[in-house]
Amino acid sequence: MFREEIEALEQNGITRTVFRRLDDPKVIPLWFGEGDMATPExxxxxxxxxxxxxxxxxxxxxxxxxxxxxxxxxxxxxxxxxxxxxxxxxxxxxxxxxxxxxxxxxxxxxxxxxxxxxxxxxxxxxxxxxxxxxxxxxxxxxxxxxxxxxxxxxxxxxxxxxxxxxxxxxxxxxxxxxxxxxxxxxxxxxxxxxxxxxxxxxxxxxxxxxxxxxxxxxxxxxxxxxxxxxxxxxxxxxxxxxxxxxxxxxxxxxxxxxxxxxxxxxxxxxxxxxxxxxxxDTAVQQFRAQYQAGRSAVMAILGKHPLVELTEPEGAFYAFVRIPGLKSSDAFVNSVLDEQDVGLAPGFTFGPGNDEYFRLCYAQSNARLREALGRIVVYLDQHADDYR
Ligand SMILES: Cc1ncc(COP(=O)(O)O)c(C=O)c1O
The missing domain is CATH 3.40.640.10 (Type I PLP-dependent aspartate aminotransferase-like (Major domain))
Known part of the structure; x- marks a missing residue:
């Protein structure tokens, strides 16, 4: 009765993960494309x-x-x-x-x-x-x-x-x-x-x-x-x-x-x-400074991790992180969410060929971001054998 294109629609992998724990204060959310700074006054x-x-x-x-x-x-x-x-x-x-x-x-x-x-x-x-x-x-x-x-x-x-x-x-x-x-x-x-x-x-x-x-x-x-x-x-x-x-x-x-x-x-x-x-414009400059600090933190903490492949992003505020050997980006982000309370986006949802990737948004304020990155590192270290 309804158009087949509509019947075939599937929720994307980001919101599918997010909806499990949206608004849960325990989660550090790096899954959406936004930071934690409020709109300027x-x-x-x-x-x-x-x-x-x-x-x-x-x-x-x-x-x-x-x-x-x-x-x-x-x-x-x-x-x-x-x-x-x-x-x-x-x-x-x-x-x-x-x-x-x-x-x-x-x-x-x-x-x-x-x-x-x-x-x-x-x-x-x-x-x-x-x-x-x-x-x-x-x-x-x-x-x-x-x-x-x-x-x-x-x-x-x-x-x-x-x-x-x-x-x-x-x-x-x-x-x-x-x-x-x-x-x-x-x-x-x-x-x-x-x-x-x-x-x-x-x-x-x-x-x-x-x-x-x-x-x-x-x-x-x-x-x-x-x-x-x-x-x-x-x-x-x-x-x-x-x-x-x-x-x-x-x-x-x-x-x-x-x-x-x-x-x-x-x-x-x-x-x-x-x-x-x-x-x-002043706010744009302030945001940029926060994102730049976020990018540095990601490169310093995740960029050097032995399980990770990551090149420095030139623009936007995301790290698209590859873990060679990862079997399912969906299972990965859900497991990080369950075990470490960090919200990530699964690579598969960004088009074919991305199932070894996850995306994180580094627009969060620096202390929170560093806390989240630390938890991701703990997770990777605990699960290192899964990717070899
Ligand atoms: C590439 C891209 N285009 C468009 C949008 C939508 O932007 P808006 O929130 O202004 O609708 C987003 C939001 O994340 C995006 O990442």
């Missing part, structure tokens, strides 16, 4: 003020004009671009932006390429449509993760309509460099494929202010949809606010699409988004 105060001022009504379905203006100013300031107001939509969360991007590009039986390892919600958004997808894998060498664009080019089929690419990458930390972005854009222009660029970790990068963006090289007529948001840069994961920048000429369609889903983001939360973009 300048942002929460803006939301409170907005509630007091009565921002509780419907608004423009593409987002309030003053927020879209602020997003435009923010992007153009960060990237030195001239993105127009007309191309910006605030449908709700970044995830919703990705869902809309998949719906804009894919129909039943169309094909999408996922650059993988990838966050599992993405393939679910494609599967719901009834489209097919295949993976092109980033490879991990001595100098970290990288992508071979020849493999991407070869993977394009006659019915390929979209390529999803997330940089800085959850879970690997890979950051796509400008030359590769240019080359991928050239390929996609030529082959008529839309790039869905997920740039939600744009500020979570350690050797620059912002990661290279497709916005900097694409024209307003290029086949590129950039999705971004507030969750990661401004510690606003629970606010569910993000934006998308589409090619020009889609204003009416974006209004309709937004109406069909959430009819835009909540009004008072949009006002908080403006405060984040205009006054949140």
């Amino acid at each position: 300048v942002i929460t105060n803006a939301a409170k003020d907005a509630l007091d001022q009565g921002f509780t009504f419907y608004g423009h379905t593409r987002g309030r004009a003053e927020l879209r203006t602020a997003i435009r100013a923010y992007c153009n300031r960060l990237y030195g671009t001239d993105v127009s107001f007309e191309r910006i939509t605030v449908p709700g969360s970044s995830m919703l932006g990705i869902t809309l991007a998949t719906q804009m590009t894919l129909g039943q039986h169309d094909h999408a390429i996922l650059i993988t390892p990838h966050w599992p919600n993405i393939d679910r958004a494609i599967a719901v449509i009834g489209a097919e997808f295949s993976h092109v894998r980033q490879r991990c060498g001595a100098r970290g993760w990288h992508l071979d664009l020849d493999e991407v080019s070869t993977a394009i089929k006659p019915n390929t309509r979209a390529i999803y690419i997330n940089s800085p990458c959850n879970p690997t930390g890979w950051v796509m460099q400008r030359e590769q972005q240019q080359e991928l854009l050239r390929i996609c222009r030529e082959r008529g494929v839309v790039i869905i660029a997920d740039e939600v970790y744009h500020r979570t990068i350690y050797d620059a202010e912002v990661a290279p963006s497709f916005l900097e090289i694409a024209t307003e007529n290029d086949p590129v949809i950039v999705v971004n948001g507030f969750s990661k840069a401004f510690a606003m994961t629970g606010w569910r606010l993000g934006w998308m920048i589409t090619p020009s000429g889609f204003g009416e369609q974006m209004a309709v699409l937004s109406e069909c889903f959430n009819t835009g983001a909540p009004s008072f939360i949009q006002r908080a988004g403006i405060a984040a973009l205009e006054q949140g």
Whole structure:
């Protein structure tokens, strides 16, 4: 009676583990993509003020004009671009932006390429449509993760309509460099494929202010949809606010699409988004310092462990840890949860070929993170014989 694509949906491996012990205070949660620092006060105060001022009504379905203006100013300031107001939509969360991007590009039986390892919600958004997808894998060498664009080019089929690419990458930390972005854009222009660029970790990068963006090289007529948001840069994961920048000429369609889903983001939360973009930069720097300390701790404690393979992530705030010989990442993370009260995400859920991996988010404050890393080391030492 219901669509088979819906019947076939399976919960991803992260939430399947999380739901066993969600909100259990004994657990140190490194499973979700967030830290333990609260949203900065300048942002929460803006939301409170907005509630007091009565921002509780419907608004423009593409987002309030003053927020879209602020997003435009923010992007153009960060990237030195001239993105127009007309191309910006605030449908709700970044995830919703990705869902809309998949719906804009894919129909039943169309094909999408996922650059993988990838966050599992993405393939679910494609599967719901009834489209097919295949993976092109980033490879991990001595100098970290990288992508071979020849493999991407070869993977394009006659019915390929979209390529999803997330940089800085959850879970690997890979950051796509400008030359590769240019080359991928050239390929996609030529082959008529839309790039869905997920740039939600744009500020979570350690050797620059912002990661290279497709916005900097694409024209307003290029086949590129950039999705971004507030969750990661401004510690606003629970606010569910993000934006998308589409090619020009889609204003009416974006209004309709937004109406069909959430009819835009909540009004008072949009006002908080403006405060984040205009006054949140100090907080971005503070968060970055915490994440950088987190990355150092992970590399010092886990990176040196004899059972572990790990290269230093360039961006985002995850360690994608390989334990050669691990038989089931799912069994592993559940066992670490049971024995050590540390929440991890199983590798298998980030696409094929990842069952020897687990992912941890190192955005937690340093003492807590170190405590969790210590427990993981105890676990590994106690179970060392399982992986040999
Ligand atoms: C790669 C990636 N894209 C999108 C999202 C969704 O972000 P939001 O919370 O803004 O919907 C996440 C969240 O973890 C993510 O890791």
